[in-house]
Amino acid sequence: MENKKYSLNDLIRIIWKNIIVIIIFAVVGGGCFYMLARHKQTITYTAERSIMISHNLNAKRARSQVSADLAMIPTYEDMIKGRQVTESTWKSLPKNIRKNTSIKLLSDSIDTNNRPDSLIITIKATTKDAKQSVAFVNNTAMAAKKELPKMQQGIGEVHVYPKATLKNTSSEKHSSIKKWTLVGTALGIVAGMLISFVITTWKHIA
Amino acid sequence: MLNAPVTGQQLYLGVLVFYLFFSFLRNTTFDPYLGSRPFNLASYACSALLILKIYLFDRYNLKDKLIITFFMLIAICSWRLSTSNLILVMAAFILAAKDVSFTNIIKCYFYTTLILLLSVMLFSVVGIIKDLVFVVHGRATRYALGIVYPTDLASHVLYLILANVYLKYQKLNWHYYLSYLVIAFLLKLITDARLSIICIILIIPTVLMAKAAEKSQCKIVRLIPSLYWAFIPFLAFTSFAGTYFFDNTNHIYYKIDHALSGRLSYGLMSMYRYRFTWLGQKVEETGLGGNKGLSVFHHGNIGYFYIDSSYLRLIMIYGIIVTLIIVGVMIALSIRGVMRRDYALTAVLFIVTISCFVEQHLLELSYNPFLLALLANPKTISEVYIVGKQKVQSK
Numbered sequence: 001m002e003n004k005k006y007s008l009n010d011l012i013r014i015i016w017k018n019i020i021v022i023i024i025f026a027v028v029g030g031g032c033f034y035m036l037a038r039h040k041q042t043i044t045y046t047a048e049r050s051i052m053i054s055h056n057l058n059a060k061r062a063r064s065q066v067s068a069d070l071a072m073i074p075t076y077e078d079m080i081k082g083r084q085v086t087e088s089t090w091k092s093l094p095k096n097i098r099k100n101t102s103i104k105l106l107s108d109s110i111d112t113n114n115r116p117d118s119l120i121i122t123i124k125a126t127t128k129d130a131k132q133s134v135a136f137v138n139n140t141a142m143a144a145k146k147e148l149p150k151m152q153q154g155i156g157e158v159h160v161y162p163k164a165t166l167k168n169t170s171s172e173k174h175s176s177i178k179k180w181t182l183v184g185t186a187l188g189i190v191a192g193m194l195i196s197f198v199i200t201t202w203k204h205i206a
Numbered sequence: 207m208l209n210a211p212v213t214g215q216q217l218y219l220g221v222l223v224f225y226l227f228f229s230f231l232r233n234t235t236f237d238p239y240l241g242s243r244p245f246n247l248a249s250y251a252c253s254a255l256l257i258l259k260i261y262l263f264d265r266y267n268l269k270d271k272l273i274i275t276f277f278m279l280i281a282i283c284s285w286r287l288s289t290s291n292l293i294l295v296m297a298a299f300i301l302a303a304k305d306v307s308f309t310n311i312i313k314c315y316f317y318t319t320l321i322l323l324l325s326v327m328l329f330s331v332v333g334i335i336k337d338l339v340f341v342v343h344g345r346a347t348r349y350a351l352g353i354v355y356p357t358d359l360a361s362h363v364l365y366l367i368l369a370n371v372y373l374k375y376q377k378l379n380w381h382y383y384l385s386y387l388v389i390a391f392l393l394k395l396i397t398d399a400r401l402s403i404i405c406i407i408l409i410i411p412t413v414l415m416a417k418a419a420e421k422s423q424c425k426i427v428r429l430i431p432s433l434y435w436a437f438i439p440f441l442a443f444t445s446f447a448g449t450y451f452f453d454n455t456n457h458i459y460y461k462i463d464h465a466l467s468g469r470l471s472y473g474l475m476s477m478y479r480y481r482f483t484w485l486g487q488k489v490e491e492t493g494l495g496g497n498k499g500l501s502v503f504h505h506g507n508i509g510y511f512y513i514d515s516s517y518l519r520l521i522m523i524y525g526i527i528v529t530l531i532i533v534g535v536m537i538a539l540s541i542r543g544v545m546r547r548d549y550a551l552t553a554v555l556f557i558v559t560i561s562c563f564v565e566q567h568l569l570e571l572s573y574n575p576f577l578l579a580l581l582a583n584p585k586t587i588s589e590v591y592i593v594g595k596q597k598v599q600s601k
Contacts, residue, residue, distance in 0.1 A: 179451075186447040193443065197436035205544050206425050206432040 006204075018200055022192035029188020034181040041175030046126045047133035047164040049141045053148070054119050055156040069119055069156065077112040077121055079151055080144050086110070088143040089136070097135045101127075109133070110140055120161075130169050137164045214263030215306045217255065222311065222571075223318050225252040225295065229572040230322045234352050235336040236329075238497060249291045256302035264304045274301050277531070280485070284528045288486035292569045293524050299571060300535070300580050308582035309373065315575040316369040323362055326352040338500055346398040354495030360399030361565055363389060364406055365573045368554045371409060372576075375550035378417075383410050401564045405557050412556055416549035431549055434556040435540035441563045442517040442533050449473035449518060466564065469514045476513050476522050486525035489513070516568035524569075532568070532577070539579050551579055 006014075053076055055065045079085060086107045090098070093106075105127070113122040123144070125136035145158040228248035231240060260266075260274060281297030303311070330337040330352030338350040348356035367386055374382065390406040393399065416431040452470040453459050463470040480489055493512040494503045502510050513519045520529040536555060543552035558568070558576055567573035 183451055186443075186451065189443060190440070190447070193436070193440050197440070198433065201432045201436065202425075202429060205435075205541060206428040 014200060014204060018196045021196035021199075022189055025192025025195070026185045026188040029191065030181050030185035033184025033187075034177060036184075037175060037177040037180035041173060041177060042128060043171050043173050044126050044128055045130040045133045045169045045171050046124055047130070047137040047169045048122055048124050049137045049164045050120050050122045050161040051141050051144055052120045052159045052161070053156055054159070065156075066119075070117065072152075072155075073114050073119065073121065075152075076148065077114060079148060080112055080121065080123060080140065081107075081110055083107075084151060085140065085143050085147050088147050089139045092139045092143060093135060097132060100129070101132060106136055109136055130166055130171070133169055134164050134166055214259050214304070215310070217259050217263065218302060218306045219310060219314050221252050221255050221259075222299070222314050224248065225299075226315065226318045226572055227322065229295075229570065230319060230326075233354050233358055233495075233570075233572065234326045235338065235350075235354065235497070236326070236352075237354070246291060249295050253291075253294050253298040256298040259302045260304075264302070266304070277301060280527060280531070284486040284524045287483070287488070287525070288523045289488045290486075290523060292571075293486075293528060296569050296571060296577065299578050303578050303580065303582035306582050308579045308584055311575060311578050311582060312369050312372050316366065316373060319362065319369075319572065320366055323366070336497070338497075340494075340500075340503060346395075348398045349396050351396065355493070355499065356397035357399040357402065357565065358495060360393050360397045360402035361561065361567050361573055363393055364402040364557075364561060365567070365575075367406055367409065368557055369575070371413060372550050372554050375413075375553075378413060386410065401561065405561050408560065409553075409557055412553050416553040420547060420549055431552060431556075432544045434552050434559075435537050435544070437556060437559050438533055438536045438540060441559055442520075442529070445473075445515045445517045445563055446521060449515070450477060469564065472511060473513060473515065473518050475511065476518070480522055482521065483525045484527050486523055486528065489523045512566075514564060514566055516562035516566055519566055520568070535577060535580055539577070546584070548584070551576065 053072070054069055055062070057066075059065060086103065090103045090106055109125045109127045109132075111124045111126070113124060114120065123137055123140055125133045125140065127133045127136065141160050145160050148158055149155050225248060228245045231237065232242070232245040257278065260278075261271075266274065278297060278301060281293050285291055285294040326335070329335045330350075335352050337352060338354070340348040340350070340356060342348075350356045350359055353359040353362065367389065370382075371378065386406055386409060390403045393406070394403050412431075412434075416434075419428045419431040422428060449470055452463065452474045454463070454471065459470070476489065480487060491512045492502060492509050493499050494507075494510060502508070513522055517529070517533075520532055524532075536559070540552045540555045543549055543555070554576055558574060562568045562574075568577075
């Protein structure tokens with residue numbers, strides 16, 4: 001405008017005002033997204049229990065028996081994750097555990113692990129509740145001990161390791177708080193720019 | 207007249223034409239014959255002459271001289287760290303433009319670049335230099351006509367039209383608009399460069415709104431062109447944040463990236479490979495332009511890595527301080543145009559802002575001469591001449 005004259009101090013004041021508005025929006029945006037991300041963050045608990053499936057090593061054909069057992073491990077793992085063991089586990093679970101979950105969640109939470117050349121299968125249960133994980137993994141191991149010999153003849157002895165307890169579960173945080181806070185801050189800056197620039201233009205430039 | 211001493215303006219414009227010649231040929235298929243050496247030597251010679259002009263020809267008081275020296279030093283630091291002399295040359299041209307008529311600068315730019323572009327096209331059509339042709343399945347065949355890459359050819363045309371808009375701003379009428387549209391159509395057939403064509407078409411509403419605002423007393427009509435400046439920080443930040451948060455698994459993001467020919471993913475790659483610096487760093491890039499680029503292109507883009515967005519280039523290559531300064535310069539130019547009720551530069555800068563969102567030509571003088579307006583004299587040469595004469599007479 002021809003009649004508006006701005007001194008350097010005026011300019012600096014206007015620029016500062018814009019920066020402050022943008023910063024306020026950035027903080028608000030970042031804060032909102034931080035709260036949202038925190039609200040959304042989940043912790044999962046993983047309980048583990050191992051089983052070993054083997055034959056008597058005193059037998060004559062012990063060496064070939066061990067090889068056969070090793071070769072069977074992946075099949076055993078699939079059997080543990082299969083429907084028969086899952087259903088048996090579900091039946092054996094106490095009522096208070098069954099109330100809050102479903103057979104599908106049980107099936108999804110179970111995973112197995114095995115190191116090469118080892119006869120030990122580690123069963124893992126991962127859920128959002130530590131008690132649930134412990135119950136799932138303990139009952140699955142017991143169900144496996146019961147069901148596997150029924151499913152495959154001559155399977156050998158299923159040795160079940162000590163029970164998983166609440167103390168030896170591991171927990172993991174699933175969240176991207178930092179990322180979402182940054183996204184919120186960026187969106188806040190964008191919104192702040194839009195608003196403060198339009199206001200500044202309206203008041204001082206147009 | 208021949209005995210008259212060389213003025214600062216003559217020196218400046220002479221250096222400008224000299225530099226434009228070399229920097230233009232650098233982006234053509236003449237480059238293999240010339241190599242980068244003449245271009246680099248020309249850059250340093252030009253910078254030295256311009257610095258000479260600042261200290262010998264321009265009359266600044268001590269405070270201004272110190273400020274100019276400070277900004278020159280920042281440019282020198284960024285040049286040494288990034289090993290890209292574009293920033294040095296651009297800074298020298300911006301800071302040495304005192305008392306040079308900006309209209310003359312644009313005239314020099316327009317005619318030099320136009321003649322060079324036409325002759326390069328002619329040379330390539332005749333077959334003296336290579337005409338690189340890029341064929342992508344599902345897209346039209348793209349000709350570069352002697353320039354290193356089809357989109358660069360389109361950008362040259364875009365910036366020439368912008369210079370024309372600036373020079374003829376008062377006279378612009380539907381004849382001009384129609385011819386811009388015809389050029390856009392031809393460009394679409396030859397290069398199939400989407401962005402530049404969109405920008406050329408966008409010139410028309412941009413200028414019409416600016417012209418409406420110039421005459422209108424209504425504040426709402428004036429608000430739109432007055433807001434052109436806000437796009438500069440807005441788009442600069444958006445190109446940075448949009449790349450930083452790019453997530454290939456997000457459906458919408460994936461589509462945007464695809465529409466931008468994978469520019470977001472390459473931008474994110476640059477952020478993985480390099481960190482953010484204050485004053486710049488060397489970024490190794492392999493583009494698709496030129497003979498070397500064509501061979502990359504023919505081998506399934508393996509090894510291709512290029513930062514396209516000018517704003518992202520500023521941040522990754524020249525550093526955060528230089529980015530803030532250049533964005534600040536653009537904002538200042540745009541707002542100054544509105545305050546002086548001289549919307550020509552504001553309108554032109556708006557198109558430059560959008561073009562730079564996707565393309566890399568912000569600091570390349572052979573494309574974008576509009577940053578030189580910062581210290582240049584906004585009056586035309588005849589006015590300067592008359593004012594000068596009056597001063598002489600009054601003495």
